[in-house]
Amino acid sequence: MEKQIVIDGNLINDIPSFYGELNRVFMTGEDWTLGNSLDAFNDLLYGGFGAIESNEPVTLVWKQMEKSRLALGYEVTKQYYEEKLLPDSPFDKEHFREKLDALNKGEGQTYFDILLEIIAEHPNITLRPIH
Known part of the structure; x- marks a missing residue:
């Protein structure tokens, strides 16, 4: 069964809170956190640290994605x-x-558009928005 990771868009109000949500969801168990960096987000999706193993298939469920789109607009x-x-x-x-x-x-x-572009560059990641 494909791994499912859930981002809660209700917790995203700006760029720092986006990375806070990534750290909450992806970095559990790590002794370090991601910085506020698009490159860090891209690296995270490649896997090998955090919640994703190298190139494993993942469904990224993004709750309240429209709220995030507005917050990162x-x-x-x-x-x-x-x-x-x-x-x-x-x-x-x-x-x-x-x-x-x-x-x-x-x-x-927008910053949100850039995030979607980065996600799309990772064939192992399937984005599933929930509004």
Whole structure:
């Protein structure tokens, strides 16, 4: 039987609470937690630590997914990009300026859209939204 992991969208209000939920669900039994990083989320889905063994088939049940979509939408994404553009930020400012410009034009991805894209890149993960 395929492993099932349940994310509770009612607990997601912003980017830090999204990673808090991931740590609650995926990292039980680990002596460390994921940072607030899209790369960390991607690595988590490959498995080998946390709740997923390497490339094992998993159904990711996302309760209240629409609430998460709204919580990780335009405003949160805009703030995320703006933080990457702060003067002391070590990130590629040109890259994030382009992302912010696209978002402001209504052409860019929200943080939620990026998460869905990452999930889709993992053939072992089946996403099952529950509204």
